[in-house]
Amino acid sequence: MPGPLDRFKRPKQQKPFLRAEDANALDAEVVAAVLGLGLKRQGKHYELENGMRGTDKGHMVWCHKDGTGIGDNCALAQLITGVPFRQALELLLSADVPTPQPVRARAPAAVLTLPSGTEAHRQAGRAYLAGRGVSGAALDAAERCGMLAYCAGGVLFVGRDEAGQPRSATRRGYLLTDTRPKRDLAGTDKSWPAVIPGQPGEAWIVEGGADALALMTLNPGSYPSIIITGGVHVTSWLENPRVVARLGKLWRCTVAGEREKDPATQARTDEQRQKLIARLQRHVPEVSLWRPPEGRKDLGEMLASGATLASIGTKNRP
Numbered sequence: 253m254p255g256p257l258d259r260f261k262r263p264k265q266q267k268p269f270l271r272a273e274d275a276n277a278l279d280a281e282v283v284a285a286v287l288g289l290g291l292k293r294q295g296k297h298y299e300l301e302n303g304m305r306g307t308d309k310g311h312m313v314w315c316h317k318d319g320t321g322i323g324d325n326c327a328l329a330q331l332i333t334g335v336p337f338r339q340a341l342e343l344l345l346s347a348d349v350p351t352p353q354p355v356r357a358r359a360p361a362a363v364l365t366l367p368s369g370t371e372a373h374r375q376a377g378r379a380y381l382a383g384r385g386v387s388g389a390a391l392d393a394a395e396r397c398g399m400l401a402y403c404a405g406g407v408l409f410v411g412r413d414e415a416g417q418p419r420s421a422t423r424r425g426y427l428l429t430d431t432r433p434k435r436d437l438a439g440t441d442k443s444w445p446a447v448i449p450g451q452p453g454e455a456w457i458v459e460g461g462a463d464a465l466a467l468m469t470l471n472p473g474s475y476p477s478i479i480i481t482g483g484v485h486v487t488s489w490l491e492n493p494r495v496v497a498r499l500g501k502l503w504r505c506t507v508a509g510e511r512e513k514d515p516a517t518q519a520r521t522d523e524q525r526q527k528l529i530a531r532l533q534r535h536v537p538e539v540s541l542w543r544p545p546e547g548r549k550d551l552g553e554m555l556a557s558g559a560t561l562a563s564i565g566t567k568n569r570p
Contacts, residue, residue, distance in 0.1 A: 275344040276324040280306050283325050286344055287332055295441050297488075304328070307488070318520050319485045319527070364439030366410065366418050369402040377402040380426040381465060385555040390468035399446045399461070399480075405430060408437075409461030409480060411444040414494060419444030422461060422482060436482070443488040445495065448478040453501070456542075457528070458508045458551065459483055466555035467508075476506075484510075484524045490531055499535040507532070509543040510550045 280298040284291035290301035296308040303317035306328075314322040322328055329340035369377075378391055394400035398416060401408040405427045411420035420440040425433035436442075448464055455477040458464050464478045477498075481489055489495050499505070507525055512518040525541060532539045548554045 270341050270345050272324075272326055272341060275326050275329075275341050276311050278312070278325055278344060280308065280312050283312065283328065283344065286346070287329065289332075294436060295439055297442070302332075304332075317485065319487060319524055364418050364421060364437060364441070366401055366408060366421060366437070367403040369404070369408075373402040373404055377407040377426075381407060381462075384462065384466075384552065385469060386462075386465045387469040387472065389472060390465050393468065394448060394465060397447075397449055399448055399464070406433075407461075409446050409464075411442075411446040411480070413444055420446065420482070422446075424461065441488075442482050442486050443492045443495075445482065445489045446480040447498075448475070448480075450475045450477040452477070454504045454506075455479055455499075455502050456506045456508055457481060457532070459510065460550075460552070462552040463508060463550055466551040469555055470551075477502075484521050484528070487528070487531070496535060499532065502536045504538040505532050505536040505540075507539065507541050508551055509541055511544055511546075511548065 278286075280291060280293070284298075284300060287300075292299045298306040298308070298312075300306070304314055304322065305317065306312045306314045312325055312328075314324070314328040316322060322331055325344060326337065326340055329335075329344055330337060333340060333343065335343070378388075381391060382388070391400065398412050398418075399410055401410055401421075403423065406423045406425040409422045409424070410418050413419050420442050421437040422440070423435055423437060427433075446461060446464070448468065450468075451474060456464075456467055457479050458467065459481055461480055464480050467478060468475045479489070479495070479498075507529055509525060510521070512521055529539050529541060544550055544554055548557060
């Protein structure tokens with residue numbers, strides 16, 4: 253029976269039942285809006301203004317700028333706000349946020365379309381790359397395999413699928429008036445890296461197209477196969493079955509390192525490269541790391557400085 257003082261007691265507030273599944277089903281745009289952060293989108297990949305990145309795998313999966321994993325939407329909200337799980341869940345599923353539907357209708361991702369290039373654009377692009385020390389033979393080979401293309405004021409490093417369709421493209425502009433000289437084209441899917449077929453059984457993993465062309469020039473007529481990832485933090489290509497199958501045919505793989513601008517950045521990228529090496533060792537018997545000498549940032553700078561084949565330590569086995 254109720255006591256005589258029960259009428260003065262405040263009734264307990266029942267918190268609504270909230271499902272983590274609903275919070276983790278939210279789109280990246282909704283999550284960014286709730287957290288008050290700007291968002292950039294490239295296909296199924298997203299980047300928050302604080303540098304954290306997300307990939308839509310049917311639900312959002314987030315990581316730090318250096319590629320270190322964070323987790324789902326709830327984990328991201330907890331990390332950014334510093335609040336416990338329940339408060340993060342309430343924030344994501346607040347009244348101002350649209351209730352997620354069981355089946356989300358998503359806007360179609362941008363389709364990658366390469367800009368058209370003329371013969372004049374091709375000649376100008378080749379002249380720019382030749383000015384950086386790239387050989388004509390390397391340019392010819394890169395054009396034949398579809399890795400190198402041209403557009404107004406820039407060159408394109410292109411990743412293609414098994415049918416030859418472009419799936420990723422990085423534009424490198426060379427005009428002084430270009431405000432964004434290096435950028436990925438809309439619709440780029442970096443799980444499809446640009447590839448240069450070379451000596452069977454051996455491959456180099458490089459970050460940029462200029463590095464690949466430099467490596468080809470330094471190994472005239474006998475360069476290894478080259479995979480151009482687009483950056484040390486890009487790892488989605490390791491989840492592409494076509495790329496994994498290519499790795500499985502190798503007996504040796506070399507990861508090209510770079511000299512970074514400061515010790516802190518160098519430490520982060522070195523850690524990421526060691527993680528990359530560990531993943532490659534699952535598929536390739538011999539994996540090593542190549543570092544440029546002091547005073548040189550990468551393969552591209554070594555070529556421009558007049559480096560020789562011996563100075564980069566490459567070798568081919570019979």
